[in-house]
Amino acid sequence: MANPTGWKPAVERGAGGAADDLGVGLGGATRGIAYEEPLVFEHGSRGRTGVSLPPPGGDFDPAREIPGALLRAEVDGMPELSELEAVRHFTRISVWNHGIDTGFYPLGSCTMKYNPKSSEALARLPGFAGAHPLAAPELVQGSLELMWRLERTLSEIAGFEATTLSPAAGAHGELAGLMMIRAYHEARGNPRKKVLIPDTAHGTNPASAALNGYATVQLASGPDGRLHPEAVRAAMDEDVAAIMITNPNTLGVFESHIAEIAEVVHARGGLVYGDGANFNALLGVARPGDMGFDVMQYNLHKTFATPHGGGGPGSGPVGVKAVLAPFLPLPVVVHEGEHFRLVTDPKDRPQSIGKLREFWGNFGMFVRALALIRELGPEGLRATAQLAVLNANYVRAALEGTYNLPYDTDSLHEVVFDDKAQKATGVTTMDVAKRLIDHGFHPPTIYFPLVVHGALMIEPTETESKEMLDGFISAMKAIAEEAKRDPEAVKAAPTKPVRARLDEVRAARKPVLRWTPGMKVE
Amino acid sequence: MANPTGWKPAVERGAGGAADDLGVGLGGATRGIAYEEPLVFEHGSRGRTGVSLPPPGGDFDPAREIPGALLRAEVDGMPELSELEAVRHFTRISVWNHGIDTGFYPLGSCTMKYNPKSSEALARLPGFAGAHPLAAPELVQGSLELMWRLERTLSEIAGFEATTLSPAAGAHGELAGLMMIRAYHEARGNPRKKVLIPDTAHGTNPASAALNGYATVQLASGPDGRLHPEAVRAAMDEDVAAIMITNPNTLGVFESHIAEIAEVVHARGGLVYGDGANFNALLGVARPGDMGFDVMQYNLHKTFATPHGGGGPGSGPVGVKAVLAPFLPLPVVVHEGEHFRLVTDPKDRPQSIGKLREFWGNFGMFVRALALIRELGPEGLRATAQLAVLNANYVRAALEGTYNLPYDTDSLHEVVFDDKAQKATGVTTMDVAKRLIDHGFHPPTIYFPLVVHGALMIEPTETESKEMLDGFISAMKAIAEEAKRDPEAVKAAPTKPVRARLDEVRAARKPVLRWTPGMKVE
Amino acid sequence: MRYHPHTPDDVRTMLDAVGAKSLDDLFRSIPEKLRLGRPLDVPPALDEIALFAEFRRLAARNETAHPPFVGAGAYAHHVPPAVDQLLLRGEFFTAYTPYQPEISQGTLQALFEWQTFVCLLTGMEVSNASMYDGATATAEAALMATRITGRKKVAVSAAVHPEYRKVLATYVRATHEGIDVVPFAADGRTDLAALARAVDGDTAAVIVGYPNFLGVVEDLPAIAAVARKAGALTVSVTAEPVAFGLLQGPGALGADVAVGSMQSFGNPVGFGGPAPGFFATRDANVRQMPGRVCGATVDKQGRRGFVLTLSTREQHIRREKATSNICTNSGLCALAATMHLTLLGKKGLSELARLNFARARMLREAMKRAGFGLAFSGPTFNEQAFAVGDAGGVVARLARRGVAAGVPLERWFPDDPRTRGALLCAATELHSPEMIDLFAQSVRG
């Protein structure tokens, strides 16, 4: 990054200054004015409102119809703010947040890429935003056509025969996939009992298996970070319903034995589930459907750039091979000529696992994802994977030596370091993460995957520039230096945000999970 | 304001801490993370772009048609940023700003009230945003009807016979009004030579007069801050085309002799121009058209809450009495039944002063202003003035004694203090203003009106709550205290924004008014 | 490509730094035979103008000019424009789950506010940070009830939203013993006698709608009494939370869990998703709750701040022993709801609920004038089933005029003669008295 504004970045500062005073960070972070802001329940004044509603008209007294015990005049505790007070409230607290629009967000496994603004305009077209899910099909042909197109497009991109758009997020997709697997086995007489899951897997994998009534068997990955066919062979038996594999896995490593592993599992009647959270690495380069996966969920909020909005919404469509197609959840979009409709009646799809959520899926996310895919086209999709992988490897090459690389296997879209090299200084992964904030970067994912002690999992994504990566690399190096020279400064981080490190132990020990009148947290 | 978040506001801090360390301000101001950001021209990289355009199609070489000397391949110096880089740029620099949405903005004479979000939604309706000003009238009936309604509504609100919406801002409205006055006098054989302007007037008043070829005569206001009929009488003669009066004036004082003054002026053939910048004080309470004004401009971006956007756009419609109606600028909206059209041909309005701007006015502002008026209705308009005046008087009552009140005449929508009471401490109006920033408030207008030495001109507007005013009042008092105790701390302000006091002298002495490659400002 | 900042020079320099010869080289860990040897067969890239044309074409194939008279789990309300303008602020919009609390206080404080709103509306003590939707929240409530009671059966009212019931069935199929569906009575309320018969010592939860799918307000205290007697949890399901502006919160009426959707606040119907599911319960159950929870704490300097907490319930810590597999939820939708609720405030919510109530009464009167009575006699909020005869025909006829008329109840209750000819219609503040009259006349034909 150029530095023409007269600020002195940390490295030029030398060792002077207070222990926690970083100066301007290598990502440009400085301090500016911000505002303390109470909870909405803690300000405002009796009788204020931020809306303008018509009078009800007529003379309809609820008490004439509804039993008095079920009625209330107003909801105690509700805030009373003017529109301006409400607008200021959310404007002020918003800037306490870091978003992709603010700066680099290399949260590993989360694929925090740029969320196109054009998608927001498209998703807000009244035709989309105002369509009722239970309106007659003639009134919603556009939505249905869009869903149909997205299903086909996703199937081609990952190499599956059919796709359901229902699931609301990645974990929900996992659940759907495992339900289809269970239904498949049940249809063959035995639902089976177990699911194999490598030790690098995300927590949602075993949780989804358990929710589906399966016991989980954890498989150790090899010293290269990969799952090896022998490990699978050893665990595989006729009680195993499926194996769940993330590819590339959460170390950013391609499971290069995937085809052989799939053979081992298939040979004993099992199925192969793909956790598609890391699918960004493969777009246009390789297709899970071509390497032995029978089913995989897409995370539209990762790979296809729908906004994550501080926790969700997501969208977790699931692609399946033909063997699983009969079990797809409802609804299924079908069309006759130009006319589209939803199949929702289980009678028409007797083997379906049923409904997974109210209505038809997170339609708003479908609009955004398809818009991105349509803008990228085949070349753009491939470039996405290529540049995502290039970015991760560039960071890796630059930081090797400064941070320990627990697995030196080839990386795809992300790279995992740990804090072993900083051990002697007392500085931990947590400290490095917090100090990155003072430089102006969102920290990587930390302490995951669990196989790496003190993991720093960095996923830059393809939408970040070389200059941004260079800034991040310098900051990571500067922190490693600082850890040697002045570990306390690192441990005192972050110093720039509106809040210093928060007491998470206290939060869990004395849970305060909602406002109550007069509440004090001090 | 409630203070439940654990922060210690300045007053509770006691006298400790570094000279410039205020702690959390009385308006909640603290410090948070912000980002240094170069100019758009200083980052990015060759070949990047933030747009996605179709290929031109066809084979059309400009060089075949346009002389080579007039062509260029590309514009040197243009930035080269990805969409994400551009989005981050503007997101980051935006938070260096204070807006009404961020906090209190009591900039006197500017009427910085809440800008309704619903108006933004309405102004963006494709029917409004996409209407071409030269489309056939049948295609733009909605725009024309809206303009017609706004004209009528404004005329009623201020008591005029007709209104033009053309002028682009207040000063442009002044110009239009004076042009009509000139045309009126010309039509009677003598354009006259002078315009009378009180010493409290805004700078645009004399500037508009000069632009119109008039000499200005400054009238001294009386010790009560009002213009007195004697002063007018003494200056009035047959060379005076008009008097320009702001009512309430820039001291926030109602010109209670206005009727008599108008008589004096009218008696000798002059006209009375009203600068309507302060019209917020009178909505629904009194009408300039009823008190002797012949013509007045409205500032829609003040009184009617259209956003000011860091400098504009504005909108300055002008209302006139019947005597001036023939001189209204073009276009004029007329209708036959349900059908509306614009009169643009001077032949149809031979006495018109002509066109004042391209097309028909700042239409986007008309939508917003009419929306607010429609939501307020007659009671809401009156309440607007009442509460604006209440707020100003509340601040006045609280700060009298702490700050000197150069005129103790009744205030309407704003109140003007000065720094006389702080003289001994060496703290000036400028210092008080800058220290307010550290507390979390935008400073009032300072050093205006010119009749007050070191003026602090406070206009809270009706959209601010009592709690906000209380916070502001405490901050003003705290600063007055601090000025006595620790004037240097006040003079070191502001300490919280991304920039400390800027060297304005240097800016004017060595003007750097644009980026040039390699530019350094240090 | 406006989203890819890499210039050819950048790519070259970076490849050099990495020690790779080409971009393809970076993928050498993928065995050759697993690579895709061809471009993807997806349509060629569109520029932004063509993209807009294409999506405008699709959007125009939907007819949405008239506010729908369908509710049935998705309610069209007027959302003040301030909500969307604030929601689009990139700091909120483009953040992930707040794993780094120091730079996520905006999201976290808003979640804390959401949790409080959910508690205030439902009368519950504790809420999570949102669920996928109302249906999965309902299913998760059943699972929680099983964890708490150790029982493997649930009783669900037939008047719970049928789509929610389907989801519940899907969720519990692998792990539960079954679902007892309890019929509703002629007034549209759950048949209390049948409920008492269905509930026994194996019942983990009794699940009822409030208001229920027929638009009818259940006698929640009586239902909760039946459940409590059997040691089962009462789960109250609300798809139209505007009702809480008029109705007591289920927590005040004896329910143990309140779930549903807050879509009505701040979120468009949007063809059914996304929308914020909510999940609230009593303090005692907090460690069995699914999903993320935000809590208040202090920072190193003693200032109040917020963090995600109680994560030992969650999949990333507990894996297969977690209370749920949920990770991503509906945070942004919850934020939109929080903003809308903040704008409404005490007065606005109360007014909005009464306005909806009144408009539904106007619809009832207009339908009565048009010759159509109510299908059920129980008390209602803003949704009612009318006996219109050929409900499917009415829907088809009004669709031709671009109006979404309601849903025929037969679709979900083919075997129940009481639903024959019944059209379920919602009226909200978006339906002016004139629209309501016109609608009733059009239903007549």
Next chain:
Amino acid sequence: MRYHPHTPDDVRTMLDAVGAKSLDDLFRSIPEKLRLGRPLDVPPALDEIALFAEFRRLAARNETAHPPFVGAGAYAHHVPPAVDQLLLRGEFFTAYTPYQPEISQGTLQALFEWQTFVCLLTGMEVSNASMYDGATATAEAALMATRITGRKKVAVSAAVHPEYRKVLATYVRATHEGIDVVPFAADGRTDLAALARAVDGDTAAVIVGYPNFLGVVEDLPAIAAVARKAGALTVSVTAEPVAFGLLQGPGALGADVAVGSMQSFGNPVGFGGPAPGFFATRDANVRQMPGRVCGATVDKQGRRGFVLTLSTREQHIRREKATSNICTNSGLCALAATMHLTLLGKKGLSELARLNFARARMLREAMKRAGFGLAFSGPTFNEQAFAVGDAGGVVARLARRGVAAGVPLERWFPDDPRTRGALLCAATELHSPEMIDLFAQSVRG
């Protein structure tokens, strides 16, 4: 009232503090007889839903489904949605003119960027922070020329936008000796010989369009040479700044002042306003420039920052001696343009200009196929006048199909036989080849 936070209690407490008995009391300084003794006769207050219904009704009375083929000073372009989403950020949107630079650096840096963009596009050395619009910028240029030269006459090409010329006439009427209108030649360019005759030692400025109102690209170097010889300033006026992606900046071609509108960047046509007027000139003229100017400086700690500067030219300091009466300008529109130009960048602007050029060629070919030739032979950018015969009839006919077809030049040149039957049409990136073909066919009838 959602915009008025005052509760009845607040009002009472505050009145007490002020020592007033009632709200009316606060207005005692207004003589009784000057007060309005009745409610204003404006329609009663609307709630937000009714407000939307009313304004949607009005917006629907405009027909805007098809991108207009009219340009003539307002150009419909595709603005990437990022612009408006960023523009709506309250910190930008709800700020005033940056009088307090320490908390206005966002606006100020953006203005500095705007000024730089204007300079880069126009080839000028210095720009102000925006004007009301292109027409008033043109008038202000004439006034500046008078201040600089001490001369009181201006020569303006008849091919300058006629609405700009009208504004110029309005502005100079009181203070100037007159305007010489210089005719255009058969190729649509200013008649150089006539210009040479019109310009003399009393001429302050020569004002020409670039491209001019007929869409034609003037021979700016030749014009500037004539002006320079007479000691007059050359003012170049541009209403379609996308042309700068293809054409040299007027500053590089000898012009002394470049003015016009940047509406094409970031701003909708919006029925003609607001739009950002621009004003750029040579360094030597900077102290005679009208309007606000933003400059770079340093803060107390030596860090670069921005302030409004050179204010001794302005009305608030100089009052009647100011260079202009302008105060509020078009800052937000300039910001939108700055955002759009940033997104476009070097490559995008060049492409966009070539795309407009190409689409105009397609229109020319399609019109030729339909039997219509050009009315003027000079070089053009994206706007051209076609000889269509009954231009008014064509406009009326296409209006019935909802299409804004162009403007008949006769409207502004009733006495010039060369404009008879000429229809001025713009084609931009919004006009697809298909739309263009269809349009040309429709013009034929």
